[in-house]
Amino acid sequence: MIKRTDSSPVTMFMGASTKQGYDIASKSRKIVKSLIDHKTRHLSPEERAIVERIVHSTADPEYADITKMSSNFVDESLKAIRNGQDILTDITMVKVGINQYPGDVKCYINHDETLALAKEEGITRAAAAMKVAAAEGFDGVVVIGNSPTALLEVLELVQNGDMDVKSVIGVPVGFVGAAESKEALHNTEIPHLITQGPKGGTPVAVAAVNSLINLKS
Amino acid sequence: MIKRTDSSPVTMFMGASTKQGYDIASKSRKIVKSLIDHKTRHLSPEERAIVERIVHSTADPEYADITKMSSNFVDESLKAIRNGQDILTDITMVKVGINQYPGDVKCYINHDETLALAKEEGITRAAAAMKVAAAEGFDGVVVIGNSPTALLEVLELVQNGDMDVKSVIGVPVGFVGAAESKEALHNTEIPHLITQGPKGGTPVAVAAVNSLINLKS
Numbered sequence: 001m002i003k004r005t006d007s008s009p010v011t012m013f014m015g016a017s018t019k020q021g022y023d024i025a026s027k028s029r030k031i032v033k034s035l036i037d038h039k040t041r042h043l044s045p046e047e048r049a050i051v052e053r054i055v056h057s058t059a060d061p062e063y064a065d066i067t068k069m070s071s072n073f074v075d076e077s078l079k080a081i082r083n084g085q086d087i088l089t090d091i092t093m094v095k096v097g098i099n100q101y102p103g104d105v106k107c108y109i110n111h112d113e114t115l116a117l118a119k120e121e122g123i124t125r126a127a128a129a130m131k132v133a134a135a136e137g138f139d140g141v142v143v144i145g146n147s148p149t150a151l152l153e154v155l156e157l158v159q160n161g162d163m164d165v166k167s168v169i170g171v172p173v174g175f176v177g178a179a180e181s182k183e184a185l186h187n188t189e190i191p192h193l194i195t196q197g198p199k200g201g202t203p204v205a206v207a208a209v210n211s212l213i214n215l216k217s
Numbered sequence: 218m219i220k221r222t223d224s225s226p227v228t229m230f231m232g233a234s235t236k237q238g239y240d241i242a243s244k245s246r247k248i249v250k251s252l253i254d255h256k257t258r259h260l261s262p263e264e265r266a267i268v269e270r271i272v273h274s275t276a277d278p279e280y281a282d283i284t285k286m287s288s289n290f291v292d293e294s295l296k297a298i299r300n301g302q303d304i305l306t307d308i309t310m311v312k313v314g315i316n317q318y319p320g321d322v323k324c325y326i327n328h329d330e331t332l333a334l335a336k337e338e339g340i341t342r343a344a345a346a347m348k349v350a351a352a353e354g355f356d357g358v359v360v361i362g363n364s365p366t367a368l369l370e371v372l373e374l375v376q377n378g379d380m381d382v383k384s385v386i387g388v389p390v391g392f393v394g395a396a397e398s399k400e401a402l403h404n405t406e407i408p409h410l411i412t413q414g415p416k417g418g419t420p421v422a423v424a425a426v427n428s429l430i431n432l433k434s
Contacts, residue, residue, distance in 0.1 A: 020366065021341040024393045031392040059390045059415035060277075092313045093419065099309075124238045149237065173276045173420070175248040176241045198276035202310065203390070203418050 097206030145205030314423030362422030388417035
């Protein structure tokens with residue numbers, strides 16, 4: 001549901017809102033292009049914009065190699081975002097990074113219900129948060145920037161018909177389970193973006209979704 | 218100033234608070250150690266713990282090569298953190314990642330005064346936020362996870378005697394100015410932690426400060 005249309009106090013370009021900030025972002029964009037242009041020629045303009053923003057945000061050109069999107073990811077995500085559907089994040093840091101979305105950005109990791117469920121089932125809080133969101137009737141774009149267990153939980157909920165998602169940005173980070181959870185998402189029919197291997201994280205998740213929000217207009 | 222001593226609802230280990238989360242963090246710690254142990258042997262136990270947490274959070278062993286601390290960084294930071302002195306961050310994402318500190322974590326980037334100052338002086342909001350903090354009498358640990366201009370502003374304020382800092386975690390990210398701003402910090406007498414080159418960012422900043430908070434007890 002779109003609640004506010006005037007939530008942005010300032011016009012932003014890759015996170016910048018002042019002249020100096022804009023100049024830096026603009027220079028950075030040129031450097032990023034020069035570093036990864038040869039790796040992104042096979043992508044659509046929208047997909048290129050997303051990969052460029054991820055590399056801009058991480059200063060790590062390797063993301064041009066490991067970022068993979070399903071062919072329907074951009075269209076399905078943009079449709080959901082243009083409709084103002086909810087965005088669900090695994091952790092608070094990802095939520096606060098999505099600061100230009102007129103719709104709702106939800107995160108249940110610190111909710112009492114989530115803490116109780118995590119304890120009861122012996123699962124992570126991030127995974128429990130996905131169950132809580134599903135039970136509340138979530139339907140929109142899921143953004144997992146940190147937790148492999150949250151991503152695996154989403155896949156199970158969707159497979160069992162217990163959760164509706166329009167697309168999933170699945171970029172959990174870490175040496176334990178992250179790569180496997182992303183591979184599992186990559187093997188589904190869900191419209192998705194992943195980063196192959198252990199790398200990923202909050203800045204990657206935020207860059208991907210903010211790029212989509214920027215592309216919607 | 219320490220305001221609350223009971224702010225942590227749960228005991229955390231590398232960000233984990235449930236059994237499954239703890240198991241993952243514990244396995245990850247072993248993998249991180251096996252990947253970077255040979256690179257961290259010259260460090261003190263506290264410095265190693267910080268570097269390991271950064272690599273755990275980013276899944277990027279390169280941080281073991283590029284993370285540099287001044288010899289007084291750990292002692293001065295721990296002293297400030299044990300005293301409950303304020304922590305100042307450049308952006309909100311870094312602030313919300315520091316979720317286990319009993320003292321104050323401040324961030325002025327969205328304050329009206331900051332927006333006005335940025336516009337007036339044609340500087341970034343993150344840099345203006347440092348000036349606002351200095352004017353309010355900040356004295357504590359500065360954590361810059363995103364903005365090179367904020368880091369350069371801190372150096373100028375300290376040099377001019379307009380700001381008191383106990384230590385600076387300076388890990389801004391990006392291809393424009395980030396490496397130079399960190400090199401500038403590295404060349405000062407300020408107790409500091411940096412990541413050499415363009416890489417850095419929110420997860421690195423949060424890992425470093427949360428590791429210190431963990432070490433304080």
